[in-house]
Structure formats: structure tokens, C-alpha cells
Amino acid sequence: MRTYYRNIVTAFLLFTGFSSTAEDQNQCLKCHGNHIYSIHNEWTERTEKRLMNPYFVIDSVRMSAGVHQSFSCTDCHSTDYGTYPHNGELKLEPMAGCLDCHGGDEKYASYQFEKIEEEFGKSVHAQACGDAFTCSKCHDQHYYQVTARNSESVTGIVRYSNEMCLSCHDNMQKYQLLSEGQKPELVEAHSWLPNKNLHFEHVRCIECHTEVVDSLMISHNIMPKENAVKRCVECHTADSRLKASLYKYQNLQSRSENGMMGNILSNESYVIGAYRNPLLNWGSILIFCVVLLGVSVHIIFRIIKK
Amino acid sequence: MGTEGRIYLYPKWLRAWHGLNALGIIVLIFTGINMQYASPDFQLMRFDLAIRFHNIAGVLVAVSYLLFFIGNLVSSNGTFYQIKLKGLRNRLFLQIRYYAYGMFKKEECPFPVSEKRKFNPLQKYSYIAVMYVFVPLVIISGIALLFPELIITEVYGVSGVFLTALLHASVGFLISIFLIVHVYVASVGKSPFKNYRSIITGWHE
Numbered sequence: 001m002r003t004y005y006r007n008i009v010t011a012f013l014l015f016t017g018f019s020s021t022a023e024d025q026n027q028c029l030k031c032h033g034n035h036i037y038s039i040h041n042e043w044t045e046r047t048e049k050r051l052m053n054p055y056f057v058i059d060s061v062r063m064s065a066g067v068h069q070s071f072s073c074t075d076c077h078s079t080d081y082g083t084y085p086h087n088g089e090l091k092l093e094p095m096a097g098c099l100d101c102h103g104g105d106e107k108y109a110s111y112q113f114e115k116i117e118e119e120f121g122k123s124v125h126a127q128a129c130g131d132a133f134t135c136s137k138c139h140d141q142h143y144y145q146v147t148a149r150n151s152e153s154v155t156g157i158v159r160y161s162n163e164m165c166l167s168c169h170d171n172m173q174k175y176q177l178l179s180e181g182q183k184p185e186l187v188e189a190h191s192w193l194p195n196k197n198l199h200f201e202h203v204r205c206i207e208c209h210t211e212v213v214d215s216l217m218i219s220h221n222i223m224p225k226e227n228a229v230k231r232c233v234e235c236h237t238a239d240s241r242l243k244a245s246l247y248k249y250q251n252l253q254s255r256s257e258n259g260m261m262g263n264i265l266s267n268e269s270y271v272i273g274a275y276r277n278p279l280l281n282w283g284s285i286l287i288f289c290v291v292l293l294g295v296s297v298h299i300i301f302r303i304i305k306k
Numbered sequence: 307m308g309t310e311g312r313i314y315l316y317p318k319w320l321r322a323w324h325g326l327n328a329l330g331i332i333v334l335i336f337t338g339i340n341m342q343y344a345s346p347d348f349q350l351m352r353f354d355l356a357i358r359f360h361n362i363a364g365v366l367v368a369v370s371y372l373l374f375f376i377g378n379l380v381s382s383n384g385t386f387y388q389i390k391l392k393g394l395r396n397r398l399f400l401q402i403r404y405y406a407y408g409m410f411k412k413e414e415c416p417f418p419v420s421e422k423r424k425f426n427p428l429q430k431y432s433y434i435a436v437m438y439v440f441v442p443l444v445i446i447s448g449i450a451l452l453f454p455e456l457i458i459t460e461v462y463g464v465s466g467v468f469l470t471a472l473l474h475a476s477v478g479f480l481i482s483i484f485l486i487v488h489v490y491v492a493s494v495g496k497s498p499f500k501n502y503r504s505i506i507t508g509w510h511e
């Protein structure tokens with residue numbers, strides 16, 4: 001299986017210059033690009049408009065921003081989709097996963113796909129749902145964008161990452177594809193966290209729900225809820241765990257060098273307790289001591305001169 | 307001194323304000339230090355409790371500030387807070403000289419308390435600075451931090467919340483310094499506890 005897809009990748013890289021992706025995509029997008037599509041019904045000999053299943057609508061704008069933008073649909077899907085109605089058998093067509101194409105490929109070594117797969121294998125999702133929980137549940141292959149690595153905006157990274165989780169944890173249908181259980185209410189589960197919305201906009205879910213792995217850009221081991229971070233001071237302190245996760249990226253560091261204060265934490269957020277400026281720190285301690293000294297000397301004189 | 311040696315200096319509302327304010331500010335300083343220097347090894351109290359008490363005390367101080375502000379507008383107490391620049395430097399100097407030198411030589415204090423003059427110049431101008439500049443600044447920046455969506459998001463590439471927080475913590479620090487000096491200087495007088503009694507009973511003896 002894997003070698004089969006590896007061949008696709010090689011072929012893709014060789015021939016991508018010749019195939020005209022946009023034209024191929026348009027062939028599918030004339031139906032899958034909209035909520036309404038039209039077909040020519042050969043029985044009634046009329047052109048009819050129909051509703052497209054909203055989950056089968058592909059957003060071509062988002063796709064053209066994703067990592068797989070140069071693919072035609074049939075690089076991943078069977079060319080048999082060229083005919084309509086689609087052959088029923090196609091519904092059972094196995095789809096390639098990330099590792100089928102990227103596994104063991106030097107070109108993508110910096111992403112550490114194997115290590116990610118290993119970490120993901122330990123996560124609650126893989127443990128509870130098994131093979132049904134594919135990488136594509138979080139990374140839509142049509143739209144996936146590498147964000148933390150490239151973006152210069154912390155809030156942008158946070159939003160992108162959290163939407164992955166919320167697309168399922170806030171969506172009953174998608175959740176129930178994987179679990180018989182009731183979807184836990186996130187608002188209730190996090191009621192202990194003050195300013196919940198502010199936190200969800202400024203920290204990623206994975207900050208609290210994964211173990212930080214230094215060798216990985218993004219920890220993929222979502223732990224059981226009992227192990228989630230609940231102690232405020234893990235973040236709200238000078239040695240904040242955010243420095244080892246969200247704020248560790250080079251792209252953010254370089255931006256902060258151009259920023260005014262040279263301090264990444266101050267560019268987009270203010271994390272109580274995490275900002276320590278040595279000048280202000282020592283300055284305030286000095287003033288404090290001088291005042292105490294002044295008061296003490298005054299007291300001594302009052303006692304002596306009584 | 308007043309005619310019978312006793313002057314009614316601090317009316318009820320002013321004492322109520324002062325009590326609430328002092329309590330609130332002490333809680334704010336304690337919890338504030340606990341937040342600013344939070345770490346797993348240094349915790350005077352749990353972080354989330356510190357946040358909660360800080361918020362409550364902040365609201366308390368803001369509301370009692372309104373009492374002070376309106377009280378000073380409508381009552382005669384406001385007259386003690388009127389700025390008079392002429393000769394100010396000289397008056398401040400006299401008072402400083404008294405605290406640093408004169409009082410040890412058993413000199414008369416240059417600005418004795420009377421019905422017309424509740425504060426000596428140092429007291430007066432430090433109170434004006436604290437009550438009409440510092441405390442309003444912490445209250446406004448504190449309200450902004452409570453509702454961060456009110457704050458400009460970015461100023462020259464630095465988060466507006468961050469700048470607000472910096473202002474908030476710095477002014478908070480200055481108020482703590484004021485508090486130390488204020489509480490100490492209140493012990494200067496005939497007997498060290500006389501003034502503390504006054505701010506509770508209202509009577510200056």
C-alpha cells in the first residue's frame with residue numbers, strides 16, 4: 001500500500017509540470033464547488049438542479065491555500081469519479097493517509113511524520129477510537145496549512161489549531177462518527193478556568209492537553225483529561241510552559257526581535273506573572289529598600305532623641 | 307490646636323471610605339504581589355484565588371473611590387485638596403526640614419493641625435497625587451484589564467493589554483510605597499498611636 005502511494009508521489013512530482021491541475025479540479029468543482037449542482041438527466045432529457053450534500057462541498061479558495069494545492073482531485077481520488085453518477089463501489093475506495101505518502105521521505109524529514117505518528121498512537125483519540133481516528137480527522141487533506149511553523153501571529157496560530165479540535169468537539173455529528181458516548185460540554189469541562197473565552201483565544205487546547213515534547217514542533221499525544229494542565233502557575237509564571245510550546249517557534253522569535261521590547265510574550269498577549277523585566281524588578285526592589293531604610297533611620301533617631 | 311484641644315477632623319463618610327479603601331488596597335497589594343511573582347515555588351495563596359480576591363478588592367476600591375470623590379465635591383472636605391502653587395516649594399521645604407531635623411530638636415511643627423488646615427503641605431500634596439492621579443490610574447487600567455476587549459489591541463507592535471498591565475503594576479507599586487510612608491508618618495506626633503485613633507474616631511486630639 002505504502003509503496004503504491006509513494007509511487008504516486010514520485011509520479012506527481014515528475015509530472016506535475018505537465019498536468020493542468022486547475023482544469024482537472026474544475027471538472028469536479030463544477031459540482032463540488034457549490035451547494036447546488038446541475039446534471040443533464042438523460043431519462044427525462046432535462047437539465048435539473050440538485051442540492052449537494054454540504055459535507056461534500058469543497059472550498060476551492062481554502063484548498064488553493066493548503067499544502068496540497070497543486071494536486072488535482074484525481075491524484076488522490078479515483079479517476080472513475082470522472083463520470084456521474086459516481087460508481088457506487090467508489091464509496092469503498094481506501095484513501096491514502098499522510099504516512100502513506102510522507103512516511104520515510106527525506107524531503108519531509110523536518111516534519112518528523114514517523115515521530116508524530118508514534119506520539120499520536122499514544123493519544124486518547126487513537127487509544128479510544130483505533131484506526132477510525134485518522135490524521136485526516138484533524139488535518140483535512142484538502143485544506144491543511146502549516147501554520148505554527150510559518151505564521152507570525154500567535155492568535156492566528158491559536159485560532160487555526162483550536163478550530164481543528166472544535167470542528168469536532170463542538171459538532172455533534174462529527175463527534176458521533178467516532179464515539180457512541182455523549183459529547184462532553186466544553187463550557188462545563190472548563191468552568192474552573194476564568195476568562196475562558198480569552199484563554200481559548202490565546203492558548204491552544206494542546207497547551208493543556210498534551211505533554212510538551214522538546215524534539216517535536218507540535219506534541220501529538222493528547223492525554224486523558226486527568227493529566228490535563230489545571231494549575232494556573234504552569235503558565236502564569238516567569239518560566240511559563242508556554243515558552244516551551246507556543247512561543248518556541250523560530251518564526252515568532254524573529255518577529256519579536258524586530259518588535260519594540262524584544263519580548264515575544266508582550267507582542268500579542270499579556271500573561272499575568274510571565275513578564276519579568278530585570279530593570280523594573282531590581283529598580284522596584286531598590287526603591288522599596290531605600291524607603292524601608294529611610295523609615296528605619298527615622299525611627300532610630302526618634303528613639304534616641306526622645 | 308483647636309479651641310478645646312479636640313477637633314472633629316474626619317466625618318463618618320470619610321472614615322468609612324478610608325476603612326474600605328485601606329482594606330481594599332492592602333488586599334490588592336498582597337494578591338497583586340502573588341500574581342506578579344507567581345511561580346510553582348512561590349505562592350502566598352492559590353493563583354486563582356488571588357485573581358478572584360484581586361478582582362473583588364479592585365471593585366471595592368473603585369466604588370469607595372466614588373464615595374471619596376463625590377464626598378470631596380459636595381462637602382467642605384474638598385477644600386483641603388485645593389492646590390496653591392505660590393510659595394509651595396518653601397512650604398514643602400519647611401515641612402521636610404521639620405521631619406528630618408526640627409522634630410528631633412523639639413521645634414514647633416511649622417504647620418500645626420487646625421480646623422482650617424487639616425494637612426501639612428507634604429501630606430496635602432502626597433494625598434492629592436495619590437487620590438487624584440495614582441488611584442484613578444490604577445482603577446481605570448484595572449477596569450481595562452477586567453474587560454480587555456476595551457483596550458487598543460496593538461501599539462507599535464506591542465500588545466495594548468501588555469502596556470496597560472505594565473502601567474497598572476507600576477502605579478500599584480508606587481501606591482504601595484505611598485502606603486508604607488503614609489502609615490509610618492501617621493505615627494509621628496505626640497504619641498505614636500494618636501493619629502490611628504483619630505482616623506477611627508474622627509477626633510483629632
Ligand code: HEM
Nearest residue numbers: 316327328331383429433436437485488489492501502505
Ligand atoms: C493605600 C491606601 C491608603 C490611602 C490611599 C490613604 C489615604 C489617606 C488620605 C487621603 C487621608 C486623608 C483623609 C482626609 O482627611 O481627607 C488619610 C488619613 C489617614 N490615614 Fe490613610 N490611606 C491609606 C491607608 C491607610 C492605612 C492602611 C492606615 C493605617 C494603618 C492609614 C492611616 C491613616 C491615618 C492615621 C490618617 C489620619 C492622619 C492623617 O491625616 O495623615 N491609612 N489616608
